[in-house]
Amino acid sequence: MxxxxxxxxxxxxxxxxxxxxxxxxxxxxxxxxxxxxxxxxxxxxxxxxxxxxxxxxxxQTPGVYHKAPEALQQKIRTHLRHATAVHQMPSTFAASPAWRLLAAAASIAIVVIVTALSVEWARSHSSKEILAQQVVSSHIRSLLADHLTDVPSSDQHTVKPWFNGKLDFAPDVKDLAGEGFPLAGGRLDYLDHHRVAALVYKRRQHTINLFVWPTSGSDSRPETVALDGYNIVHWNRSGMTYWAVSDLNARELRIFADDLHP
Amino acid sequence: MAAFEATVLPHINAAYNLARWLTRNQQDAEDVVQESYLRALRAFDTFQAGRDGRAWLLAIVRNTCYTWLNKNRARDMYPLNAEDAQLTASTHLDPETQLMDKAAAERIRGAVADIGAEYREVLILREFEGLSYKEIAQIVGAPLGTVMSRLSRARKELQTRLCASAWQAKK
Known part of the structure; x- marks a missing residue:
């Protein structure tokens, strides 16, 4: 032991x-x-x-996994082609070679446009999206392993010093019991290649994980996103980045963010 | 159609493997996979671009399997057919290894097929497809904690069965 x-x-x-x-x-x-x-x-x-x-x-022994027979893939392709041809185009149009050519040209154009748009979109959003996904995963993991807090306490003066020596920054810990979001404790977590502070708050039976770590980004207004049935609010304030995640509804989670940093 | 094919056709092995383990029969698995692809095509406008096509398809395959099993429940009560243990030969291995692997694979397939369906499905999704607990929870429609405990039970049952069959093989 x-x-x-x-x-x-x-x-x-x-x-x-x-x-x-x-x-x-x-x-x-x-x-x-x-x-x-x-x-x-x-x-x-x-x-x-x-x-x-x-x-x-x-x-992993070869021969345990059931690979699809080769004929099946071909069969499915044929079936799918048939199903879409019947569903999507009236047969007179479908039979006309000119129409087919036009349709092919149009679909290529659409693919080119959609690809260009999505590459641009992905460039600006991917890192934040990935982080949001990580935030949700950490939230779920904290509930799954029954390991919500390393320091279970509703006292901000107990939670804040607990992080001393465990992190290279000092997170701001506020109790929001008066606003209906009592502090439940804190724990260490790992996000975006950092050790981060996870502060745990409650709202009725809902749990809110608030992840905090330093950022070089400037202050930003809270932004709300929904991912896999969880709501996330993200903002930057005074050199720290904040990610709040919960199964609580988006409106109340936003109130939480506003109460924390009015 | 191109987007649909690009999103779901590459996952045909995953679809077939799951269907094959759940129906425990080759012909039924093929039918279920074909039906699943048609259902997926009809539901493709609900698929959000950028999401994992495999997890989405596997959820459909699983539902199709259970609808199918419900309809044919009587047949599923029969003991496993001999064909179930048959293997597709792995041609790239030398004959001796192939023979040893074949016996081992047959034993392992038999043991997995004997586990209860609700435990078998989480084991397949985790061990063969490497899906996360969250993805599995979404596919089987159970909470994460349930996924974890079913997986734990599946592994323990499989260990017991493999031990017993290894002992049988040595006799």
């Missing part, structure tokens, strides 16, 4: 519970480190992990 980063002992029982999440790379950073720390000392848990390795290798 050793002390984990969160100051808790990780037992074999817990390790076994998280074995699958660890093995599948779905465990959060702090728990992963604790898990590996435990493996160093515990032969039985190492055996359990090795057992999973062996199992995965067995499933």
């Amino acid at each position: 050793r002390l984990g980063l969160a100051g808790k002992e990780m037992s074999c029982h817990q390790t076994r519970q998280w074995l699958d999440a660890y093995f599948d790379g779905e465990l959060d950073l702090v728990r992963t480190l604790e898990f590996e720390e435990h493996l160093k000392d515990c032969g039985e848990c190492r055996d359990a992990r090795d057992g999973y390795d062996t199992l995965r290798q067995s499933l």
